[in-house]
Amino acid sequence: MGSSDTMALLGDTLIELSERAPLEKISISNIVDASGKNRKTFYYHFDSKEALVHWTFRRDMASMLLQHANPDTLVYETQGAGTYPTLPYYVRKKIGVRSLDGSPFILSLAACFELRRSYYAKALRPVGADSLRAYLKRLYTPAMEDDVLSILSNRYLPRNNVRFLAEFYVGALVSYFAERVIDPSCTDLVEDMGPFDNLVHSSLEWEIKEQQLRRNL
Structure with a gap:
């Protein structure tokens, strides 16, 4: 084997x-x-049972991304300790010079959790340092930082502000999905989103644009 x-x-x-x-x-x-x-x-x-939980997510997420996203938009980790560089984990789909479409990622993430809803309802309950929730934040915050830099497109923003935006939006996204996965009354993880499945990136784009306009006054 x-x-x-x-x-x-x-x-x-x-x-x-x-x-x-x-x-x-x-x-x-x-x-x-x-x-x-x-x-x-x-x-x-x-290294631990928690690492196995993280890997099961990565396997399932990679499967959903390969099914639902354009291969040219898939993002992979670089080789390193605790990484899985053969498994795509994110989508970066450019729709303009300073615009990104995050909906393929959102829909793939929802499909991943729906794939094993009862399992992920249990896996997303813990909130400790080694929990799946914490892992998702560690995994996706750097990816979101890269998205912020892509939207900035060489415009200036202090690095701590870039980090804040990434942590804030990833934290909100992880918490939103975790609560919905855990809630047995929620039958469709993305039904309430409707036309707002790109809210994270359109909001980022708007906030950055407004900040840059204020900066140039």
Whole structure:
């Protein structure tokens, strides 16, 4: 069995176990016993159970992006510790010199969570440093910073302001989706968005434009 197959087996095992127990009650021993693997194999691929949760998201998200987004717009991580450079995780779709369309990412993210709604409802409940919510913020904040820089298009904005915009919009997006995924009364994650599925990037574009106009007065 290849490395990717082993990772998939461990991820699928965790998902299956989560159908019968809360994620916090599932141990690495439970995962290796149910998968027929051993702890050495688990730790060869993942540092922790939380890292496995993060990987299952990355696998599912990559699958949705490859289905729903133009390959030329997909964004991949660079090689590094804790990264998965073969799995796309974001979309950067330019629709003008200083405009981006974030809707393919939003719709792919919703489709990812809908793919295993009950699993992600459990995975998105924790809010600690190693939680999926925290991972999503760490993963997408740098990508959103790059989006801000793309919208700026060589115009000046202090780096701490760029970081603030990225953290604010990513934090809002993660919290919005997490609460809707967890809410059993929510039957469609994006139904309420209607024509506003590009709200994040159109709002960024507007705020940056207004800031630049004030700066030039």
